[in-house]
Amino acid sequence: MGAELSRHVKRNLVAYIALLPMAIVVIFAYLGTMAWSVRLSFSSSKLLPRYDFVGADQYLTLFDTPRWLTSLGNLAVIAFFFLLICFLLGTLLAIFIDQNVRAESLFRTVFLYPYAMSFVVAGLIWQWVLNPDLGIQHTMHGFGFTDFVLDWVVNSEMVLYAVILATVWHGAGLVMALILAGLRGVDTEIWRATRIDGIPAWRVYVSIVLPMLRPMIITSLVLLSISIVKMYDVVVAMTNGGPGTASEVPAKFIMDNLFERANIGLATAASTVMLVTVLLVMAPVIYSQYFRKSGRAS
Amino acid sequence: MIGMKQMVAVSVIAIVAATGVAKAEEPLKAEVIHWWTSGGESAAIKVFADAFNAAGGEWMDNAVAGGSAARSAAINRIVGGDPSTAALFNTSRQYHEIIGEGLLNDIDEVATKNNWDKVLPEPIAKAVKVDGKYYAAPVNIHMPLWIWYSSAALSKAGVEKPPETMDEFFAALDKLKAAGITPLALGGQRWQENSLFSAVLTNVGGGELWKSVYGDKDEAAIRSPEFRKVIETFISLKPYVDQASPGRNWNDTTALLIKDEAGFQVMGDWAKGEFKQANKEIGKDYGCIPGLRPDSPYVLGGDVFVFPKTDDAEQVKAQHLLVETMTSPDVQVKFNNLKGSIPIRADVDMSNLDACAQLGMKIMSDPARQAPDASQMMEESVYGSVQDIVTELWNTPMTVDQAVERFEKALKG
Structure with missing residues (x-):
């Protein structure tokens, strides 16, 4: 085993040397700062980092802060609907485009275009569209439909769905592109065979094609999940967490405490909670994606 | 002929003198x-x-x-x-x-x-x-809690003179509402909602309550009927704000007064810049009210x-x-x-x-009317929690009891 390992290292020496700078950056700049944040979450740091030890005080305060709990709840709602709708919509779009429609490249561009925009722009656009003073409601009132109400961004109960709408609009195109790429890779022989057997198309998709696209599906789910966890800019641009705290998200809680409220201890505690959550959610995915496969190959 | 030595010496002196002068003039x-x-x-x-x-x-x-x-x-x-x-x-x-x-x-x-x-x-x-x-x-x-008004909006609603007490203020709000004008222009962002709350606290509660709740964080003051009245008054302002308020910037909100579409706005004296830019005149087109009681504190x-x-x-x-x-x-x-x-x-x-x-x-x-800004009386993290309570109080059906409890926890904790 040891001999095999050293032979392996020798053979790939150049590759390892090439990877070294990146590895150093990851270890020090990435993992290092992560460890530092976790360390600070156990301190009483306010404006400046302090290196005392206050145990789990910051965590106790954190889970006693209504705004943090609201943020977590909001994130759960956003995560559920965003993942579900984005994935279903993206997949359906990909399947429709895959039916050899006319002007396919036009549709592809149109659907993928939102993804080329930053979250800030997406948030601003939807803020304007849904703003009762400027957007659709205003226009409809101008047309004479004065009973028309579309006040999602200013309505505490609907604001989360406005955020979901904007993020789905932004992200569905990416799923579409990934799945479409996968669909194009499916052997036409499979389609021919199922047609001979007389299997309905939806059944082929559900039972044969989609399972074949497992890597694409996992990739798009991972990408979507990442954008959920770091969801910040879209909320800031669209609602700034309001009305009240109705659309607060954890990343915004962290940023506010870090930069505006001079509360580094609490902010790092919150980011540690997010880190642990992400690790818990991602671990099984990463495991199934990479380790199991490589295990099978060797 | 001047020898080499002298020449060097002269030039050295010249250089030293030059740099010396330059040094003195260096800004x-x-x-x-x-x-x-x-x-x-x-x-x-x-x-x-x-x-x-x-x-x-x-x-x-x-x-x-x-x-x-x-x-x-x-x-x-x-x-x-x-x-x-x-x-x-x-x-x-x-x-x-x-x-x-x-x-x-x-x-x-x-x-x-x-x-x-x-x-x-x-x-x-x-x-x-x-x-x-x-x-x-x-x-x-900066005094962050001025009450601005649009003269045209007030006269259209039949409000003859700008209010001087809280009762007159509410009477004016009612008249504006009846005239179909947005009575109170508010940008529904955390800090603006907090300004409105501070204005209610200073004008209903007075300078003493302002200092004892935010400054001394006195439990008795937080639980006092006076502070409860402040919270109740704040809640009772909700129906006077227009529907599009949430998230609106302060200057867009001031623009509502400039366009005479709204009656009042609570905002710092920087709002004057907006009026000035729109070529509006103090006293004629708009006005400023420092407070709604004769001894209203001037927050610095x-x-x-x-x-x-x-x-x-x-x-x-x-x-x-x-x-x-x-x-x-x-x-x-x-x-x-x-x-x-x-x-x-x-x-x-x-x-x-x-x-x-x-x-x-x-x-x-008048030193008796000088009052420190809330941010001078508590740490930023505490003030942040206070603002969280205010914005929730404004945007959710929180009761007065719940609000008092949360204020106490945020200020004492």
Whole structure:
């Protein structure tokens, strides 16, 4: 085993040397700062980092802060609907485009275009569209439909769905592109065979094609999940967490405490909670994606 | 013929003399980090820059957009050991921790020379003086809780004179509502909702309650019927705000008054800039109400410059020159006229100030009515929690009991 390992290292020496700078950056700049944040979450740091030890005080305060709990709840709602709708919509779009429609490249561009925009722009656009003073409601009132109400961004109960709408609009195109790429890779022989057997198309998709696209599906789910966890800019641009705290998200809680409220201890505690959550959610995915496969190959 | 030796000697002397002269004329360089980037603000800070340059300095402007971004930049540079000469902060506790860590130079020398103990209003002096030493130079006083009104909107609704008490205020709101005008213009952002709450607290509760709840964090005051009344009054303002309020910027909100589409707005004196830009006149098109009770407190907010620690004698000299020029009476008047705030000292020529600023100066001259801004009475993290409560109180059906309980926990905890 040891001999095999050293032979392996020798053979790939150049590759390892090439990877070294990146590895150093990851270890020090990435993992290092992560460890530092976790360390600070156990301190009483306010404006400046302090290196005392206050145990789990910051965590106790954190889970006693209504705004943090609201943020977590909001994130759960956003995560559920965003993942579900984005994935279903993206997949359906990909399947429709895959039916050899006319002007396919036009549709592809149109659907993928939102993804080329930053979250800030997406948030601003939807803020304007849904703003009762400027957007659709205003226009409809101008047309004479004065009973028309579309006040999602200013309505505490609907604001989360406005955020979901904007993020789905932004992200569905990416799923579409990934799945479409996968669909194009499916052997036409499979389609021919199922047609001979007389299997309905939806059944082929559900039972044969989609399972074949497992890597694409996992990739798009991972990408979507990442954008959920770091969801910040879209909320800031669209609602700034309001009305009240109705659309607060954890990343915004962290940023506010870090930069505006001079509360580094609490902010790092919150980011540690997010880190642990992400690790818990991602671990099984990463495991199934990479380790199991490589295990099978060797 | 002059020998080689003499020639060398002469030229050496010449060079030394030249550099000596250059050294004496070298201006004192001062790099200043601030966040005043809007039209009126940058015109205002240019007054400082010009005055400093005229006094033999060289102003190096380092504007960072956004208050918290600018403060983070200043703090990062201080902690990183490469501080600027001066940095802008709000008159609050934002900079008290860096004083505690010994990262700022005190400016006691200039302060004593200029008799700050006498000149500055007490709440401002308290905010910049730590452990008996002055650490920050206040440059302006903003009163964040003015009540602005549109004269046309009021007269259209049949409100004959601007309200002077809370009851008259509510009567005016009702009339505006009946006339189909948005009675109270509010931008539904956390800080604006908090301004409205502060205005209710100072005008319904009064200066004593303001100081005992936010300053002393006195449990009895928080649980008192007076504070409950403040919360109730705040809640009862909800129906007077238009539906599109959430998330609206303060200047878009002021625009509603400029267009006579709304009656009142609670906003700091920087709102004047918006009216001025729209060519509106004080007294004719719009007006300012400092408070709704004869003894309403005049809340003193504003901005200060701090001076990061350095041993470089030139830099210390530059820091002192900055303080001198920025707080001198005529620079104060010129600067504050552009900034919309009022000067930090009463010994200035007031004839150049606008009507609202003159009214403010007059009220501020009574020490009994001076009150510190909420951010001077508590740490930023505590103030943040207070603002969270206010915004939830405004946007959710929270009861008065729940609100009192949460205020107590946030302020005491």
